[in-house]
Amino acid sequence: xxxxxxxxxxxxxxxxxxxxxxxxxxxxxxxxxxxxxxxxxxxxxxxxxxxxxxxxxxxxxxxxxxxxxxxxxxxxxxxxxxxxxxxxxxxxxxxxxxxxxxxxxxxxxxxxxxxxxxxxxxxxxxxxxxxxxxxxxxxxxxxxxxxxxxxxxxxxxxxxxxxxxxxxxxxxxxxxxxxxxxxxxxxxxxxxxxxxxxxxxxxxxxxxxxxxxxxxxxxxxxxxxxxxxxxxxxxxxxxxxxxxxxxxxxxxxxxxxxxxxxxxxxxxxxxxxxxxxxxxxxxxxxxxxxxxxxxxxxxxxxxxxxxxxxxxxxxxxxxxxxxxxxxxxxxxxxxxxxxxxxxxxxxxxxxxxxxxxxxxxxxxxxxxxxxxxxxxxxxxxxxxx
Ligand SMILES: NC(=O)c1ccc[n+]([C@@H]2O[C@H](COP(=O)([O-])OP(=O)(O)OC[C@H]3O[C@@H](n4cnc5c(N)ncnc54)[C@H](O)[C@@H]3O)[C@@H](O)[C@H]2O)c1
Numbered sequence: 313x314x315x316x317x318x319x320x321x322x323x324x325x326x327x328x329x330x331x332x333x334x335x336x337x338x339x340x341x342x343x344x345x346x347x348x349x350x351x352x353x354x355x356x357x358x359x360x361x362x363x364x365x366x367x368x369x370x371x372x373x374x375x376x377x378x379x380x381x382x383x384x385x386x387x388x389x390x391x392x393x394x395x396x397x398x399x400x401x402x403x404x405x406x407x408x409x410x411x412x413x414x415x416x417x418x419x420x421x422x423x424x425x426x427x428x429x430x431x432x433x434x435x436x437x438x439x440x441x442x443x444x445x446x447x448x449x450x451x452x453x454x455x456x457x458x459x460x461x462x463x464x465x466x467x468x469x470x471x472x473x474x475x476x477x478x479x480x481x482x483x484x485x486x487x488x489x490x491x492x493x494x495x496x497x498x499x500x501x502x503x504x505x506x507x508x509x510x511x512x513x514x515x516x517x518x519x520x521x522x523x524x525x526x527x528x529x530x531x532x533x534x535x536x537x538x539x540x541x542x543x544x545x546x547x548x549x550x551x552x553x554x555x556x557x558x559x560x561x562x563x564x565x566x567x568x569x570x571x572x573x574x575x576x577x578x579x580x581x582x583x584x585x586x587x588x589x590x591x592x593x594x595x596x597x598x599x600x601x602x603x604x605x606x607x608x609x610x611x612x613x614x615x616x617x618x619x620x621x622x623x624x625x626x627x628x629x630x631x632x633x634x635x636x637x638x639x640x641x642x643x644x645x646x647x648x649x650x651x652x653x654x655x656x657x658x659x660x661x662x663x664x665x666x667x668x669x670x671x672x673x674x675x676x677x678x679x680x681x682x683x684x685x686x687x688x689x690x691x692x693x694x695x696x697x
Contacts, residue, residue, distance in 0.1 A: 316392040318397040319341075333376050426449055426450055435465075448476060461488055462487050477489070494555070496631075497626060498640050498644040500556065509527070512614065517611065520599070523537060525602075526611040618678070621685065637650070653696060660689045
């Protein structure tokens with residue numbers, strides 16, 4: 313199968329590796345020659361490491377690298393069966409690429425974008441055959457993260473959706489189907505992980521270290537919210553939050569925080585800049601958390617219930633199936649449990665009670681209990697079984 317990748321940055325490189333490992337013939341179109349050289353040397357290093365660890369043989373490593381070639385014109389992608397675009401997150405630039413590309417590829421070539429935040433319908437609309445257009449959203453790093461969100465636009469044909477899904481499944485990924493709405497599944501449902509952590513800090517309930525400790529030790533997350541924001545980069549994480557907020561017509565539930573905006577403005581991006589919520593300079597000491605169990609439990613419960621409420625709302629609005637919502641959060645961002653399964657464990661009535669208690673205190677819309685949870689509590693229903 314002939315696959316084309318447009319853009320060889322963080323994501324394009326990873327997706328090219330995934331397709332080449334699945335024995336596809338992969339052509340990469342990238343405008344910056346330095347990035348091509350970097351991509352080749354990065355891939356060679358990754359292959360050497362995989363051989364060293366015994367995961368693949370020397371022959372397989374050579375084959376994977378031979379499966380990838382670099383081209384300098386979109387015309388060279390004419391024989392593609394599937395094109396995945398992973399260039400800069402800019403609607404006009406992406407539209408220009410697809411308009412030109414469509415003039416070269418065959419009528420049955422599937423066109424896909426790896427966009428995190430743009431509407432798939434708006435990209436599809438630039439094509440003469442919008443029914444062949446779809447969102448295929450990988451997570452970073454693409455070769456390691458199992459999850460891929462498949463996002464049909466309202467224009468996408470059912471056949472294209474099924475074909476795109478089955479191709480990515482054959483690449484060894486776990487696909488979930490998501491509606492073409494801001495943040496798809498993961499970037500929507502995960503918002504409270506950050507916002508509710510920051511909110512508790514802003515209220516003076518606890519410091520970063522204590523909130524991170526509570527989420528790891530008491531709720532079972534691999535990283536605390538502040539560690540994770542520093543890892544992702546506060547510039548990137550802030551932009552995702554702001555983009556989702558704007559795309560939801562400024563729904564206050566998704567409102568960004570001044571705390572993170574200021575960090576981003578100050579250049580305190582996190583690990584990559586040496587300072588974020590924490591100081592990463594050599595010799596800097598990490599602050600100690602307050603390990604008071606009752607305080608920690610209260611902090612963790614508040615973030616977890618908001619995540620559960622967001623997941624329930626995503627199901628309520630038919631963004632995805634309950635199974636796909638739970639899979640997306642456990643495989644896309646390594647949550648310790650599926651949020652809807654977690655709701656069952658806590659008890660749906662208890663979930664409603666916790667949301668109502670927050671709403672009673674604050675009267676802010678992010679604390680509004682999902683109508684789905686309320687309905688289920690009345691009927692004594694569970695998400696599973
Ligand atoms: N980084 C992530 O964590 C992540 C995760 C999921 C999805 N995405 C999405 O993937 C896309 C790419 O993100 P990234 O982080 O890999 O970006 P990046 O900046 O690392 O890479 C983009 C690459 O595209 C190249 N490029 C720009 N314009 C081009 C053009 N017209 N033709 C060909 N190449 C061009 C650039 O030279 C660069 O190498 C974006 O839409 C982003 O929203 C990113």
